[in-house]
Amino acid sequence: MPNPKSRAWSHFDGDRAPAAVALLASCSCGWTGEHVQTIDRLRTIEANEREVREEWNAHAVAAATAPAESVVTDLDLILERLTADDPRAALTIAAVLERRARTVIAAAGEAARAQGDSWVLLGGALGVTRQSAYERLRPRSRQAR
Numbered sequence: 001m002p003n004p005k006s007r008a009w010s011h012f013d014g015d016r017a018p019a020a021v022a023l024l025a026s027c028s029c030g031w032t033g034e035h036v037q038t039i040d041r042l043r044t045i046e047a048n049e050r051e052v053r054e055e056w057n058a059h060a061v062a063a064a065t066a067p068a069e070s071v072v073t074d075l076d077l078i079l080e081r082l083t084a085d086d087p088r089a090a091l092t093i094a095a096v097l098e099r100r101a102r103t104v105i106a107a108a109g110e111a112a113r114a115q116g117d118s119w120v121l122l123g124g125a126l127g128v129t130r131q132s133a134y135e136r137l138r139p140r141s142r143q144a145r
């Protein structure tokens, strides 16, 4: 039964309520996606959503990482200074960060895959191709690790 107060497009089946005809990602920050996906009623909801959802996910990842960018910039400056002043201490800290980054990439990659993120999205998040993301994050058997 369609709920006329709902704004969820999947509630409007065209039977007794207005039918959604297209999907377009948009965000409370004012961003709007470029891809307008016309709804094909013969396809599953998932198939209709896929490209719009990926565009949305890319925006959400960019928005979520924006605050971290300044932290990375600050850290970069500190490490640059430390490299000049105390190279051995910089080496130790860089090695710790490298190990930590590997752990985070593996855990976050696994969590993102469990949420259904595509290899294209994971590649975008890592700044590499879909293929490189797959090679880096693909599931491996516990014994192979």
Ligand SMILES: [Zn+2]
Binding pocket: 027, 028, 029, 030, 031, 059, 063
């Ligand atoms: Zn936004």
